[in-house]
Amino acid sequence: MTNISNILIEKLRDATKVAVLTGAGISAESGVPTFRGKDGWWKKHRPEELATHEAFSRDPELVWEWYQYRRDLVLKIEPNPGHYALVEMEKHISEFTMITQNVDGLHRRAGSSAPIELHGNIMLTKCVSCSKDYSNKNHSKENYPDLIKIDPSNIPKCTCGGLLRPGVVWFGEMLPEKAMEDAQRASAQSEVFFSIGTSAIVYPAAYYPLSAKNNGAYLVEINIDSTPLTPDCDLFLQGKSGDIIPEIVNEVWD
Ligand code: BV8
Ligand code: ZN
Secondary structure, three states: OOOOOHHHHHHHHHOOEEEEEEOOHHHHOOOOOOOOOHHHOEOOEOHHHHOEHHHHHHOHHHHHHHHHHHHHHHHHOOOOHHHHHHHHHHHHOOEEEEEEOOOOOHHHHHOOOOOEEOOEEEEEEEEOOOOOEOOEEEEOOOOOEEOOOOOHHHOOEOOOOOEEEEEEOOEOOOOOHHHHHHHHHHHHHOOEEEEEOOOOOOOOOOHHHHHHHHOOOEEEEEEOOOOOOHHHOOEEEEOOHHHHHHHHHHHHHO
16 A cells, blocks of 8 residues: 555645646556666667667668557557546546657547647557658547558558658657647646656656646656656655556545
8 A cells, every 4th residue: 555645635635737747657567568668678679779760761661560569569458557547537637637658549548538649659650751641530449540550561652752650759859739738738737747657758748747846736756666857756656557546546536
């Protein structure tokens, strides 16, 4: 049982504005390898090396092999109690904002109403040259856009001749403008801000907890380890998000 502080319980009971930032750690208990954990490596490659425009230009087949492997994995797994507890929390907070760095779509599948996907969604596909969207709009039952299953050895091309690529934000690429604006506004206005399952080192996402704190929010971190953000937090709850978030929801609203 986690010692959830009375301050947090009171603040959540009174709060109207809560924002949450999640990272790969919240999906770890669903079986998705984290980005920087030892499980994150794929065929001797680190994700940072593959999630770049340069890697795709150099070896598009290798990059698509990695993304197709992750798409196949994500389609086989389910959201976990951490994702579902955030959906429950959202029901009790009038202005609740779900911000995620994850591209696995698990918040959407768990039932979060409008997750802000800062880094895109691995199930989307677009042209590397003109960005034309090739994701099938009619969503399948799991709330995923119907996939164009990519054969890495025969990558389809756009009408403009560009290769198709996954609809995610690579390192060195700008995040979607609207996603950044919405995340910044919700962070700055939040009374309680949760940073969950993120190593808090990727920017600009890592700014949002700090922006919340600087604007007076009660900043809570949930992680199995401490991070560079931990010293700035009002409360650090050490442990698995799939255990802790349900405990918080039960303690405050049951
Ligand atoms: C930008 C999508 C500029 C793709 C991702 C040098 C060169 C180039 C850029 C930079 C540079 N130095 C700094 C930068 C900026 C760079 C950056 O921040 N780099 C970092 C590494 C230093 N940022 C960017 O490049 C961004 N763009 O800056 O553009 C610009 C400006 C103007 C004009 C043009 C451009 C773009 C960043 C987005 C990159 N894309 N993903 C894909 O997924 O394939 S980021 C990637 O990292 C994932 O999205 C991931 O979510 C994200 C953050 O990682 P985490 O989620 O935190 O995951 P991680 O594995 O690190 O940690 C997991 C945590 O969970 C751990 O703390 C662990 O303890 C915890 N945990 C594990 N299990 C559990 C748990 N916690 C709780 N419960 C558990 N069970
Ligand atoms: Zn094109």
